[in-house]
Amino acid sequence: xxxxxDILVIGGGLGxxxxxxxxxxxxxxxxxxxxxxxxxxxxxxxSRDKVIFDTGxxxxxxxxxxxxxxxxxxxxxxxxxxxxxxxxxxGYDIITFDxxxxxxxxxxxxxxxxxxxxxxxxxxxQAIDAYIQKLKETCDGFxxxxxxxxxxxxxxxxxxxxxxxxxxxxxxxxKKLQSVLVGxxxxxxxxxxxxxxxxxALAVNSYIxxxxxxxxxxxxxxxALLKQFRKLGGKTFKRQQVVRLETENGAVTKLHTDKxxxxxxxxxxxxxxxxxxxxxLPEDAFRKSFVNRIENIESTVAAFSLYLVLKPGTFPxxxxxxxxxxxxxxVWDSINYTDENWPKTYMISMGLSKEDEEWADNLTVMxxxxxxxxxxxxxxINTVVHKNQRGETYEEFKxxxxxxxxxxxxxxxxxxxxxxxxxxxxxPLSYRDYIGCNKGAMYGYVKxxxxxxxxxxxxxxxxxxxxxxxxxxxxxxxxxxxISGIITCSxxxxxxxxxxxxxxxxxxxxx
Numbered sequence: 001x002x003x004x005x006d007i008l009v010i011g012g013g014l015g016x017x018x019x020x021x022x023x024x025x026x027x028x029x030x031x032x033x034x035x036x037x038x039x040x041x042x043x044x045x046x047s048r049d050k051v052i053f054d055t056g057x058x059x060x061x062x063x064x065x066x067x068x069x070x071x072x073x074x075x076x077x078x079x080x081x082x083x084x085x086x087x088x089x090x091g092y093d094i095i096t097f098d099x100x101x102x103x104x105x106x107x108x109x110x111x112x113x114x115x116x117x118x119x120x121x122x123x124x125x126q127a128i129d130a131y132i133q134k135l136k137e138t139c140d141g142f143x144x145x146x147x148x149x150x151x152x153x154x155x156x157x158x159x160x161x162x163x164x165x166x167x168x169x170x171x172x173x174x175k176k177l178q179s180v181l182v183g184x185x186x187x188x189x190x191x192x193x194x195x196x197x198x199x200x201a202l203a204v205n206s207y208i209x210x211x212x213x214x215x216x217x218x219x220x221x222x223x224a225l226l227k228q229f230r231k232l233g234g235k236t237f238k239r240q241q242v243v244r245l246e247t248e249n250g251a252v253t254k255l256h257t258d259k260x261x262x263x264x265x266x267x268x269x270x271x272x273x274x275x276x277x278x279x280x281l282p283e284d285a286f287r288k289s290f291v292n293r294i295e296n297i298e299s300t301v302a303a304f305s306l307y308l309v310l311k312p313g314t315f316p317x318x319x320x321x322x323x324x325x326x327x328x329x330x331v332w333d334s335i336n337y338t339d340e341n342w343p344k345t346y347m348i349s350m351g352l353s354k355e356d357e358e359w360a361d362n363l364t365v366m367x368x369x370x371x372x373x374x375x376x377x378x379x380x381i382n383t384v385v386h387k388n389q390r391g392e393t394y395e396e397f398k399x400x401x402x403x404x405x406x407x408x409x410x411x412x413x414x415x416x417x418x419x420x421x422x423x424x425x426x427x428p429l430s431y432r433d434y435i436g437c438n439k440g441a442m443y444g445y446v447k448x449x450x451x452x453x454x455x456x457x458x459x460x461x462x463x464x465x466x467x468x469x470x471x472x473x474x475x476x477x478x479x480x481x482x483i484s485g486i487i488t489c490s491x492x493x494x495x496x497x498x499x500x501x502x503x504x505x506x507x508x509x510x511x
Contacts, residue, residue, distance in 0.1 A: 013041020018485030
């Protein structure tokens with residue numbers, strides 16, 4: 001007999017977890033189905049040599065009292081379960097360049113942020129003021145980001161159509177300042193004139209407001225969400241990959257997994273990449289024009305990550321992230337690298353196992369990698385659940401890339417090689433297999449200021465009881481995906497009703 005739920009959520013990443021928990025809080029009987037051993041998607045952590053590494057979440061913003069993510073997490077009931085460390089208020093992000101010994105710091109709080117930049121660009125006060133004002137104005141255009149009521153969560157077209165590079169070039173001719181202002185663009189895979197300003201603004205504003213690391217990794221968020229979900233009677237299924245969705249009379253009726261499990265529900269939410277969700281459905285479930293549009297949306301670039309286990313007591317803990325570029329021009333086109341100049345940029349981050357860390361036990365370096373580079377092994381799967389070693393050539397490929405990155409690190413930290421205990425890596429295939437994103441895409445679908453509706457995905461679908469959520473729906477990142485879960489649940493519960501619940505819970509008046 002098929003087990004029946006009110007709502008089934010497919011994919012246990014953050015969007016699925018948030019959606020499942022919100023609906024469980026409203027009294028629905030909710031099931032959450034995950035293909036991997038570990039829930040969390042990009043929140044997953046892994047351990048090597050007793051050292052914990054994050055797969056995708058290196059810091060989070062907007063988590064101080066009264067800020068947006070703090071409000072949403074408080075409503076979800078998970079704040080008390082999170083151990084956090086505030087990052088360096090004088091420089092949570094540090095921007096550096098090959099040909100420049102200076103460090104350019106992004107400070108927390110707009111007053112400090114401005115002061116820090118003015119120290120190094122004293123002639124650019126007007127440009128810095130214009131930049132700060134634009135960030136705030138752009139964020140004001142997004143209702144759920146600012147926790148406001150609205151008849152719709154679809155933003156005005158003019159907010160979506162302004163490009164980041166065009167704006168930055170309009171406020172200053174100083175190439176170095178331009179590069180410093182957008183120096184953390186690996187956060188959203190920034191790509192010159194194509195990337196919309198709002199993607200930059202929504203991400204950077206949150207970190208300027210407040211920046212935190214999660215002690216012992218992002219999986220703490222997963223554990224806290226699952227704890228609340230199960231407390232409310234939600235049921236979880238792991239190591240069950242959904243392979244088919246059964247439909248009848250314009251609605252989904254059942255899901256089938258690779259292990260032969262069949263579950264039914266009145267409503268289904270997919271937190272799986274829409275491209276991959278469509279492959280679970282019958283060919284005639286959607287119009288061909290819709291299927292073609294989804295299939296042709298460009299996925300963002302993928303990543304290669306280097307995970308270093310450090311020898312005890314050799315490398316001081318850095319309470320900041322470092323974004324490094326070969327030169328100022330690389331800031332705008334790091335995605336467009338060649339074999340000869342890879343990597344044009346990288347990000348350095350550190351995890352921590354306790355709040356008073358003095359010495360680092362790990363270091364993660366992340367940079368861009370095109371999926372084409374790993375195409376020779378694209379037909380293999382390698383996870384905890386599905387063991388399928390990709391072979392010696394793949395290991396040689398990863399080792400060669402790791403060596404290139406370590407040589408780049410030596411330019412900044414000349415003695416780092418002697419401080420490394422062990423080296424581990426991940427490629428776009430790792431992200432694809434563990435996270436379930438198309439071609440290992442870092443951030444869902446490419447947003448284009450020239451054509452903002454091309455990558456627009458509505459949470460509602462033609463199938464009356466199937467909804468989408470996750471990073472492909474709205475924005476990526478912890479805040480963006482949390483909001484996407486709220487948007488999806490709003491379609492089921494009602495927009496005003498849900499936002500009233502959230503703000504009432506946090507004792508904040510609706511603006």
